[in-house]
Each structure stands twice: as structure tokens, then as C-alpha cells.
Amino acid sequence: MKKKKNIKRILISERLILDSGKTLPEYEIAYETYGKLNKTKSNAILICHALTGDQFCTLKNPINNKKGWWNSLVGPGKVIDTNFFFVICSNVLGGCMGTTGPESINPETKKPYGLGFPVITINDMVKVQYRLVDALNIKKLFAVIGGSMGGMQALEWATSFGHKVHSVIPIASSYRHSAQNIAFHEIGRQAIMADPDWNKGAYYHKKKYPKRGLSVARMIAHITYLSESALQRKFGRNLQNSKFFSFEFETEFQIESYLKHQGFSFVERFDANSYLYITKAMDYFDLSVKKGGLRKALRDKNLSYCFITFSSDWLFPTSETKTIIQSINQYNTKVSFAEIKTDKGHDAFLLHEPNFHSTLKSFITGQKKRFKI
Amino acid sequence: MTKILRNDLQIISNLIEENEKVLDVGCGNGNLIEFLSKEKNVDCKGIEIELEKMNFCLKKGLSVVQGDANYDLNDFSDNSFSTVILSQTIQATIFPERVIKNLIRIGKRAIISFPNFGFWKIRKDFIFSGKMPKNKILPYEWFDTPNIHLCSVNDFIQLCHKNRIKIKDKVLLNENGEKIQSINLFENLISYQVIFCVSKK
Known part of the structure; x- marks a missing residue:
């Protein structure tokens, strides 16, 4: 940060x-x-x-x-x-x-x-x-x-x-x-809390912070901000660097690469604990x-x-x-x-x-x- | 100076009392509700399907929701307005009967204006040309007209009877948009446009 x-x-x-x-x-x-x-x-x-x-x-x-x-x-x-x-x-x-x-x-x-x-x-x-x-x-x-x-x-x-x-x-x-929105937020929070670097929220004094968990949370959330047709239009099933499947688990589809980029750039600017607190505040909202x-x-x-x-x-x-x-x-x-x-x-x-x-x-x-x- | 309204809108505005609460369904550029709010201190709201027209209303400071008379009147509760206006639109709705029922549910009364398809010139044109009639307010070709439910004065009256809707008032207009005295027997022949004021029985 x-x-x-x-x-x-x-x-x-x-x-x-x-x-x-x-x-x-x-x-x-x-x-x-x-x-x-x-x-x-x-x-x-x-x-x-x-x-x-x-x-x-x-x-x-x-x-x-x-x-x-x-x-x-x-x-x-x-x-x-x-x-x-x-x-x-x-x-x-x-x-x-x-x-x-x-x-x-x-x-x-x-x-x-x-x-x-x-x-x-x-x-x-x-x-x-x-x-x-x-x-x-x-x-x-x-x-x-x-x-x-x-x-x-x-x-x-x-x-x-x-x-x-x-x-x-x-x-x-x-x-x-809505219930669905709370569900997506909860997955994000679980991803953060499952990251060993989260350390129950006490990571500010450490060198590492829960980058992986927060980036997964962001990747999930980012899908909810787009639409199926926009994803199809922008990325389709296109592959990133090759015309052929690699038969490995590296980043292969353009959509995978895009989401990873979203996740990684997010962790540079956002605090994982803030993400927990703010998503919770949204979940509690019901006028x-x-x-x-x-x-x-x-x-x-x-x-x-x-x-x-x-x-x-x-x-x-x-x-x-x-x-x-x-x-x-x-x-x-x-x-x-x-x-x-x-x-x-x-x-x-x-x-x-x-x-x-x-x-x-x-x-x-x-x-x-x-x-x- | 307030802009002069289209003739039928002028007549509709005369039917509105001061300080009323009015919903204009299909308010277009908002001329009527603008006039009513300025001149009669009416609390107005419009519904308009086209975004550009709606934006035009918003720029004037009017309150307008984007919506379709066929589907979106359910967003309004019973008797929430004193008058609901539907001018020159009923003939273009998919479900005219449902729309009319909704209008008198939302408003204590509804004012509905439409072109009369029973007008003698329309009948004459059809008889002699054998083709779908066109005129100043019905200018479209049959294949691209938004007016899918044209009706005559008699058709409308019949629908009101069927649904136990009370006809409180009726204004007939000639081709120049002027009021004509009602000649009961011939009203369906001589009126070019008509404005009905209806309510629940």
C-alpha cells in the first residue's frame, strides 16, 4: 500500500x-x-x-x-x-x-x-x-x-x-x-480471511499483507460489475498468447488475464480490512x-x-x-x-x-x- | 409568456382545476405539465417512454419517469392523483383496456383524448380509396403506424359501458381543433378528435 x-x-x-x-x-x-x-x-x-x-x-x-x-x-x-x-x-x-x-x-x-x-x-x-x-x-x-x-x-x-x-x-x-449481493460479498470476505497473510486483520506491522485473498475478492466482485454479453463482446473465448490450448493451468483465456490484472492492480491501492468493513456495511443496508x-x-x-x-x-x-x-x-x-x-x-x-x-x-x-x- | 398549447391540450388544461395533482401519461416534451404547473400551480408528474423527450422535460425542471403506459402504470398506487391524462396515446397502446382501467385506478378521474376513427372523412376515404385512411393526426402508413388500436367515439363509449366506467364529460373537436356542440346522433360522424373525462362508477 x-x-x-x-x-x-x-x-x-x-x-x-x-x-x-x-x-x-x-x-x-x-x-x-x-x-x-x-x-x-x-x-x-x-x-x-x-x-x-x-x-x-x-x-x-x-x-x-x-x-x-x-x-x-x-x-x-x-x-x-x-x-x-x-x-x-x-x-x-x-x-x-x-x-x-x-x-x-x-x-x-x-x-x-x-x-x-x-x-x-x-x-x-x-x-x-x-x-x-x-x-x-x-x-x-x-x-x-x-x-x-x-x-x-x-x-x-x-x-x-x-x-x-x-x-x-x-x-x-x-x-x-439483495441476498445475491450479500452472497458475492461473503465469498470475497472469505477469500481475504482464508489468506494466511491476513493474520486476523493484524498485518499492518508485517511485510506481507493478504494480497492473494484481496485480489480474489476483487476478481469475483469485478464479474458482478460487468454483464455476460459485455464479457463475451470484449473477450469471448479468445486466448491470450496462443491459438492452441496449452493443457496447463497457466493464464490462458483473455478473460482470465483481465481478471487477474484487475485483482493484482487492486491490491496495490486498497486495504483488505477496509474491504471487509465496507462490504459488511453494504450488506447491512436495508432502508x-x-x-x-x-x-x-x-x-x-x-x-x-x-x-x-x-x-x-x-x-x-x-x-x-x-x-x-x-x-x-x-x-x-x-x-x-x-x-x-x-x-x-x-x-x-x-x-x-x-x-x-x-x-x-x-x-x-x-x-x-x-x-x- | 407561456407557450401556446396544442388545441386539444389547451382544452384539457381548461378541465384541470388549480392546485390539482396530475399525472400525464405520455407527456412528450412536457408542454402540458409545464403549463399546468406554472399557470395553475398543479403538482405535476409525467411518464414518457422516449429518453430524449424525457430529458427535454428534465431540463425544464419537470419530474418525469421513463416508462410505458402498457406496463409501468402499476408503479402508481390507487387514487394517488386527482387527474390522470392520456392524450393522443390510447390508440398506440398494446392493452388499451388495461391502460384505461389503470388510469381510473390511479386517478380520481382520467382525461383521455384520441383521434376519432369514426370521423366521416375517414369513412369516406376508406370507402372510395379502399385503403387505410390517413390525415393530419393519423399520418402513418398502415405498416409503420404506432396506432395499432384506433377506435371511434362509439367504440370508446362501448368499452366504458362494458367496464362500468362513468363518462363524466366529453368534448368533441372539429378538424381545426375547435369545440363542436354535441349533436348526439352524429357525434361519431362529425368529431375529428375527442376528449373524454371518465372515472370509476
Whole structure:
């Protein structure tokens, strides 16, 4: 893992009471902002990242020198125009890009938390974001937007802090993690925990960390982000280096090579324990079990929603989003929704998908008029 | 200045009271709901199947869900709107009967407008040419028309009777989109377009 110096963070010297009942004595939030906050502080957009994302949603990520994960969408003149909006993006609680997580030093023991870090929820992540928005002195966000787990956070904002937001934009997301999604996460976690280098989460002081387990977890997860037809289109049954089978167990098919590359490059940038904690937080997410169900959770009539899904996304299928919309429809007309036709699967929200971008841009343009900013 | 609406939409908008809650099924570019929300403070929502038209609505700040009247009306609960509008669309649905039932389930009333296939010129054209009639609002060739369930005023009334649907109001329009006084015996002959306001019995 590369060191994370010079990351912008704030320390919140307050106890954080978590959904589990446990507490963190204090916590740091690593974040990045783009664009300028206007005089009335009405142009702030909070972007929530997905499972393995970070606060560097655009421009160059200083850790890996690559472009930010939503560079195609966020930036000057882009769909989320940083010439106009003040964009905030923070690393989630439990993450490994500077916000307090399992690799952070526990102020009480002066050692990395490891498995001593309490199990967290999406709601806990959002409480921390709320604290950041507060620290930045923003009374009301123009929008909270996020894909996948970022969409879960956006919905949690609608539920817990609806009065602090104008519009909520969950993309390729759901009100809950389905049984199938939990199943895939559990395989990933088991792969990490089966790696001898994991050492029950206490590997920060060692030379080795659970690279193999984490890369297998990533390989499994990566399949769920794509679609069968996209895999077939991109890789087919093509072999990597030869026209003939080798009759050995080395990497042979292009798809094998691709997945291995995904796995190996991932372990360079992500902490295995963070992966355990964040996947667990997603698995626990279910807005419908709150008292009064989804309808009550999303009852704030003043909120304006835009849901976007992708037709080939089988991880967060459109039917999940439709369930949310049905619940909101009864009380609130301000719900917009589009399903973008694509074969790119769940990952489409991160890719160049012109129809997705045009719908999002249209919604943002309309909301700017609606809220007169 | 608000843009002037298409004639039939203008008449539909006159049927809407202030502060209503309206669902426009097949809202297109959103002209009607934009007008209603601005001029009558109506709480509006649209359903539109085409992404481009939907985006056009979103840009205006309107709330629109992408959907198909044939399948997606189930996402709305009973009596969740005061009025549900379906303008110039029923003839293009796959399941008109199911759609109409859904409209009056979701709304306390439904306003449905369509081109009248019983119009005398359509009958004349068919008799003399022996070919599928075409006109300004039905411009398509038979093989590429989206209008797969054309009906006449009488057909619609009959379907309402069959399903115990109450006809609350009926506005007949001539070729210029002007209201015509109802001549009961000949309404099916003389109306070019028709707007029905229906509800549960």
C-alpha cells in the first residue's frame, strides 16, 4: 500500500456513536473539493463514492497519478460542472484513503485498529459526511449524488438528513443489498480471511499483507460489475498468447488475464480490512426495515429525486429502483427516473455512457432552474 | 409568456382545476405539465417512454419517469392523483383496456383524448380509396403506424359501458381543433378528435 501523505483531512474531536452501539473517540475525514462555493453557499454537490472509490473523483489522483474515477462526469464544463458547482467528495468511514478506518491508528492503543475497528453501516458513513458538510458551513446541499454504494449513501441522506438536501440522485443503486449481493460479498470476505497473510486483520506491522485473498475478492466482485454479453463482446473465448490450448493451468483465456490484472492492480491501492468493513456495511443496508418501511424512510416531500439505472446491471437491477419509486410516488411527485440501455452492466455508471450523462445533465439543469441558483 | 398549447391540450388544461395533482401519461416534451404547473400551480408528474423527450422535460425542471403506459402504470398506487391524462396515446397502446382501467385506478378521474376513427372523412376515404385512411393526426402508413388500436367515439363509449366506467364529460373537436356542440346522433360522424373525462362508477 502506498503512503498517503498530503491528503486533505479534518479531525473531528468528538465521539461518534455508531449504529452498532460502539463509539469512535475521534475521527478524521479525508476529502477533496473542486470548484468554488458561491456567496449564498447554494451550489454545493456532495458526491458519494462506491465500495472501492475514494475522494479523488476528478482531476489527477495524487496517490496513483491516474485520473479520478468520475473524471468523465465531473470537471470544468462537464455534466457536473465545477465552473459552476462546488463539489465535495470524501473518503467513507472505514475506508483506506485517509478517513478513519481499520488501518488508522487507534488513539487509545496507539496501534492500527485492525479488527478492533467497530463494524460500521452506511448510515454511519453518512453521519460522518454530514459532519464534514457542517464543518464546511453549508446549510443545504444542492444535490447528493452517488453510484452503487454511493447511491445507498444518497438514499441514506434522503432518509436521515432530507432537510439538508435539495435533490438526491442515486445511480445504479438500491434501498437494500439483495441476498445475491450479500452472497458475492461473503465469498470475497472469505477469500481475504482464508489468506494466511491476513493474520486476523493484524498485518499492518508485517511485510506481507493478504494480497492473494484481496485480489480474489476483487476478481469475483469485478464479474458482478460487468454483464455476460459485455464479457463475451470484449473477450469471448479468445486466448491470450496462443491459438492452441496449452493443457496447463497457466493464464490462458483473455478473460482470465483481465481478471487477474484487475485483482493484482487492486491490491496495490486498497486495504483488505477496509474491504471487509465496507462490504459488511453494504450488506447491512436495508432502508425498508426501518420503522414504517421504505415509504416512511423516504417520506420527505420537499426532496427532488432522480434515479438512473442500467438495463444490463444485474447487481443492482432496475426492479430494485422501481420498488423505491413506487414507495415515493404516493407522497411525492418529484421523482424522475430513467433506465439507460447498455450492455456494460453495473460498471456503466463509471464509464462513458452518453445517454446516462445527458439524462443526468438534463436533471441538473432543470433543478438549477427549480431552485434558482 | 407561456407557450401556446396544442388545441386539444389547451382544452384539457381548461378541465384541470388549480392546485390539482396530475399525472400525464405520455407527456412528450412536457408542454402540458409545464403549463399546468406554472399557470395553475398543479403538482405535476409525467411518464414518457422516449429518453430524449424525457430529458427535454428534465431540463425544464419537470419530474418525469421513463416508462410505458402498457406496463409501468402499476408503479402508481390507487387514487394517488386527482387527474390522470392520456392524450393522443390510447390508440398506440398494446392493452388499451388495461391502460384505461389503470388510469381510473390511479386517478380520481382520467382525461383521455384520441383521434376519432369514426370521423366521416375517414369513412369516406376508406370507402372510395379502399385503403387505410390517413390525415393530419393519423399520418402513418398502415405498416409503420404506432396506432395499432384506433377506435371511434362509439367504440370508446362501448368499452366504458362494458367496464362500468362513468363518462363524466366529453368534448368533441372539429378538424381545426375547435369545440363542436354535441349533436348526439352524429357525434361519431362529425368529431375529428375527442376528449373524454371518465372515472370509476
